[in-house]
Amino acid sequence: MTAYVIKRVIAVIPVLIFVGVLTFSLVHLAPGDAANIMAGDYAGPDDVKIIREELGLNKPLHTQFLDWAGRTLRGDLGKSIYSGKTVAELVSARMGPTISLTVAGGILAVLIGVPLGVLAAWRFGSIWDRAIQVWAALGISIPGFWLGFILIWGLAVSLRWFPVIGYVSPTEDFFGWIRSITLPTLLLGVNGSAIIIRMTRASVLEVLREDFIRTARAKGLAERIVLFRHALRASAIPIITVIGFLAAALITGAVVTETVFTIPGLGRLVAETVQTRDFPIVQSMLMLLAAFYVGVNLIVDLAYVFVDPRVRL
Amino acid sequence: MAEAIAYEEALIEVYEDPPLRERARKWTSTAWRTLRTHPNLMFGMAILVIMSLIAIITFTPAATSIARYDPQELSARERVEGPSADHWFGTDAFGRDVYSRTLHGAKVSLRVAASVAILVSIIGVTLGILVGYNRLADNIVMRIMDGLMSFPTLILALALVATLGSSLNNVVLVIVIVDTPSMTRVVRGVVLSLRERTYVEAARASGASTIRIMFYHIAPNTLAPVIVQASVFFAGAILTEAALGFLGVGIPEFIPSWGNIIASGRSFIRIGFWIAFFPGIFLGLTVLAANLVGDGLRDVLDPRLRGAE
Numbered sequence: 001m002t003a004y005v006i007k008r009v010i011a012v013i014p015v016l017i018f019v020g021v022l023t024f025s026l027v028h029l030a031p032g033d034a035a036n037i038m039a040g041d042y043a044g045p046d047d048v049k050i051i052r053e054e055l056g057l058n059k060p061l062h063t064q065f066l067d068w069a070g071r072t073l074r075g076d077l078g079k080s081i082y083s084g085k086t087v088a089e090l091v092s093a094r095m096g097p098t099i100s101l102t103v104a105g106g107i108l109a110v111l112i113g114v115p116l117g118v119l120a121a122w123r124f125g126s127i128w129d130r131a132i133q134v135w136a137a138l139g140i141s142i143p144g145f146w147l148g149f150i151l152i153w154g155l156a157v158s159l160r161w162f163p164v165i166g167y168v169s170p171t172e173d174f175f176g177w178i179r180s181i182t183l184p185t186l187l188l189g190v191n192g193s194a195i196i197i198r199m200t201r202a203s204v205l206e207v208l209r210e211d212f213i214r215t216a217r218a219k220g221l222a223e224r225i226v227l228f229r230h231a232l233r234a235s236a237i238p239i240i241t242v243i244g245f246l247a248a249a250l251i252t253g254a255v256v257t258e259t260v261f262t263i264p265g266l267g268r269l270v271a272e273t274v275q276t277r278d279f280p281i282v283q284s285m286l287m288l289l290a291a292f293y294v295g296v297n298l299i300v301d302l303a304y305v306f307v308d309p310r311v312r313l
Numbered sequence: 314m315a316e317a318i319a320y321e322e323a324l325i326e327v328y329e330d331p332p333l334r335e336r337a338r339k340w341t342s343t344a345w346r347t348l349r350t351h352p353n354l355m356f357g358m359a360i361l362v363i364m365s366l367i368a369i370i371t372f373t374p375a376a377t378s379i380a381r382y383d384p385q386e387l388s389a390r391e392r393v394e395g396p397s398a399d400h401w402f403g404t405d406a407f408g409r410d411v412y413s414r415t416l417h418g419a420k421v422s423l424r425v426a427a428s429v430a431i432l433v434s435i436i437g438v439t440l441g442i443l444v445g446y447n448r449l450a451d452n453i454v455m456r457i458m459d460g461l462m463s464f465p466t467l468i469l470a471l472a473l474v475a476t477l478g479s480s481l482n483n484v485v486l487v488i489v490i491v492d493t494p495s496m497t498r499v500v501r502g503v504v505l506s507l508r509e510r511t512y513v514e515a516a517r518a519s520g521a522s523t524i525r526i527m528f529y530h531i532a533p534n535t536l537a538p539v540i541v542q543a544s545v546f547f548a549g550a551i552l553t554e555a556a557l558g559f560l561g562v563g564i565p566e567f568i569p570s571w572g573n574i575i576a577s578g579r580s581f582i583r584i585g586f587w588i589a590f591f592p593g594i595f596l597g598l599t600v601l602a603a604n605l606v607g608d609g610l611r612d613v614l615d616p617r618l619r620g621a622e
Contacts, residue, residue, distance in 0.1 A: 018460030030476045037478075137608075141601035143552055145559045146575055146593035153586045164582075252467040256556055260579075270468065271560045274475040286472045290464045297463075 001305055008301050012294055019290045023283050024068050028061070038081060038277050051081060055280065072287065078280035080273070087284040090269060097167045098265035100181050101257065102250040105188025109246060112193035114239065117200025122227055124205060132197060139194025144253055148187045148260035155183060165262035184261045188253045192246050199242040203235035210234070236307045240300055247296040251289055347613050354609025360602035364595075367416050368423040376417070382410040384417040384569045393585040403587035405577060414569040415592045421481070421570040422551050422596065426603070428485045429550035430543040433492045438539055440493070441500020442527050445508065455501070458494035466491045470553055474562045481564050484557060488550050499542050503535045537614040541607055548603035555596055571596040 030037050035052040052058050056067060071078070077087035120132040156164040162183050168176035207213065208231055216226045254267030262268070266285070273281040348355040370379055377383075381401075388408030396403045402411035444451040461469070473487040507513060508531065516530050551571075557563030558572025559579075566573055571592045578588030 014456060015460055015463050018456065019463055022460060022464075026472055026476050029473075031478065137601060137604055138597075141548065141604050142597045143555055143559075143575075143593065143600070145556065146589065146597065149575070149579065149582065149586075149589050149593070153582055153590075157583055157586075248465040251465045255467060255471070255560065259560060270471065274471045275561050277475055279475075282472050282475055286464065286468060289468050293465055294463045 004305060005302060008298065012298055015294055016291065019287060019294070020069060020072065021065075023287045023290070024065055026283055026286070027055070027057070027279050038279055054081065077284035077287070080278050080281050082276060082278055087281060087288075090281065091266065091288070094264055094266050094269050096169060096265075097181075097258070097263050098254050098267060100170070100177070101184050101188060101263070101265065102254055104181060104185040105192060105253065105257075106246060106250055108185055108189030109192025109196055110243075112189060113196025114200050116193070117197040117239075118204050118227065118232060120197065120201040121204035121208060121231075124208075129201075132201070136194045136197040136201075139190055139197070142191075144187055144191050144256045145260050147190065148183070148257060151183050151187060152260070167261075167263040167265070180263075184257045184263060187257050187260070188250060191253055192249050195245055195249060196239070196242055199245075200235070200239050203238035204231055207231045207234045233307075237304060240303050240307060244297045244300040248293055251293065351609045351612060353605045354613070357602040357605030357609060360598055361606060364419050364423060364599050364602070368420040371417045371420045380413040380416040382413040384409065384414040385567070386410070386413075393581055393588070395585070396587055402591040403585065405574075405585070405588045406581060411574070411588055411591055414574050415571070415595055417569045418571040418574055418592055419595065419599075421564060421568055422554060422572075422599070425481070425485055425488070425554045425564075425570075426547045426550040429488045429492060430547040432485070432489045433496050433546050434539050434543045436489070436493050437496025437542075438500050438532060438535055440497045441535065442504050442532060444497065445501045445504025445531075446523065446527055451501075454497070458497050461491065461494045462498075464491075467553065467556055470557060471560065471562060474557055479562055479565055481568065484554055484563050487557075488553050491553075492546050492549065496539070496542055496546070499538055500535050503538055504531055507531050507534055541611045541614060544603055544607035544610060548600045548607065551596065551600050551603070 035048045035055065035057055036043075038051050039048045056064050059067070075088075079086045080090065083090075116132045116135070120129045123129050152164055156162045162179055166180060168180045170177040212234075213226060213231060216230050217223075221230075251267075254265060255270050256267070257263070258265045258267035259271050266289075269281070270285050270289075272278075273285065348358065367379065370376060386409060388404065391400070391404045391408040393406055394400060394404045394408075400410050400412060402415060405411055405414070440454055444454045469491050470487045473490060474483060477483045477487065513526060513530055516526050521530070554563055554570060555572030555575065558570050559576045561576065563572055564570045566577070574592040575589040575596070578585065578590075578592075581588055
């Protein structure tokens with residue numbers, strides 16, 4: 001088991017190196033001169049020169065890479081070419097809303113997704129199964145930003161139950177915070193639950209056809225025990241895998257959701273800096289989010305070891 | 314003797330390929346039976362056919378026969394007007410007809426989706442077969458693919474579009490880059506299992522070259538999973554294109570894609586919900602249809618995976 005864990009952790013290193021190389025190359029992939037692009041259409045040659053020097057784009061490529069890699073490893077992720085703020089400052093200022101949203105959205109997605117997925121599999125072919133499948137199909141097909149728009153229009157603009165946009169910190173006003181994250185959480189939860197439902201339904205369905213389930217039923221166990229103690233546990237691996245997907249869905253969802261609801265979080269930061277082509281921030285955010293995603297998938301892989309004894313062998 | 318000849322003739326009749334017309338008829342009846350027994354597939358196909366027809370017609374001079382107005386036609390007097398007999402889906406902030414723009418949006422969104430699905434399939438199959446057959450290529454290509462897959466797709470797409478610049482071709486290129494790794498992985502898996510099959514061994518024993526085995530014997534058998542996967546990417550590409558448009562970095566604003574129209578309606582939520590509402594219905598319906606077709610094809614082409622992800 002220790003060998004498996006070590007092997008899995010070591011496997012992450014080349015992936016992170018690749019992520020670093022790709023992130024670094026981003027500025028150099030730009031057609032023409034990245035400094036020109038960042039300076040915009042109205043900049044003079046002096047502005048471009050300043051940006052080029054600021055980012056070290058006038059140095060040889062390998063020196064630039066080593067400089068960048070060294071800084072990144074030391075935790076210096078660069079600073080915005082517009083506001084001058086460091087990535088650390090920007091990220092720490094904007095982390096709160098994103099954590100609130102993604103944690104709440106993730107929990108809601110699991111709370112809706114797993115029970116509905118199990119129900120659909122248990123009542124395979126019934127009206128319940130069909131209704132849940134329609135829900136899941138709609139959940140993966142309806143774009144999040146459009147659903148967000150409808151939620152704002154229906155519940156915030158027309159009924160005035162929730163604020164239309166913005167975010168209130170929980171330390172400032174707890175109930176205001178609940179009201180401000182309800183709609184975004186609902187949006188993330190609905191979209192996320194669709195993926196979980198499909199995965200849970202498929203894996204529980206497969207397990208329910210196994211011999212040991214027939215044996216459990218034959219020896220007279222209550223259906224509840226068969227379902228939750230035998231079937232759900234055996235289908236845990238694919239369901240845990242989906243949490244990796246959910247992490248990606250939530251990161252992506254945060255960018256869209258925070259833009260729809262104008263919430264000043266990390267997702268909105270990504271969207272804003274991409275629009276203004278603030279490359280140092282775009283690079284760092286790409287690196288950080290990819291590292292986070294790789295980390296979540298590593299944890300998911302390690303979680304298998306505890307759930308499924310076969311992986312330990 | 315006569316009996317033997319009759320038997321031989323009967324055999325020839327059985328084993329000879331039926332005429333083309335006969336085969337086409339058989340194929341059509343099988344396809345129709347499949348569609349009838351899979352209502353979701355039929356529904357999805359029907360929606361996709363309708364959307365494709367809209368997209369094709371809006372490409373031609375006959376566009377005004379269904380789209381009524383020029384999607385770029387401005388009208389200062391008719392800004393943000395609700396749905397009416399003149400403007401079925403209302404008008405936007407510049408007085409442009411939302412219905413006409415939505416129909417023209419089908420052209421842009423489906424073009425992106427179809428280009429992505431086709432390109433990803435071609436690149437994915439080629440790479441998948443290559444890495445399934447060559448250990449060195451496998452090590453190099455799959456590590457790059459793993460690296461690409463370690464980014465959340467929309468984030469990578471955003472960063473790449475920001476770098477390469479906003480244009481229709483760049484949006485297609487970027488979505489192809491983020492989708493290719495999954496397709497390659499799927500094809501590689503199929504190739505690894507196919508190359509151990511007896512029929513491949515037989516081909517090798519009969520002296521077929523590796524290239525011939527790869528593209529003549531193995532490639533056609535990857536078709537079923539590739540078609541299923543391509544339909545998923547088709548749906549995903551529509552969503553990604555729309556999300557990029559919504560976030561302001563996709564296809565240039567003046568081109569009416571569904572994402573761009575929805576994005577333009579965002580600021581008018583209080584006074585003109587219709588600007589974003591109707592294109593969203595078209596977008597959601599098309600993605601739903603593509604997903605239903607994907608699920609349906611998976612059921613039809615590989616019954617073992619029924620109900621699986």
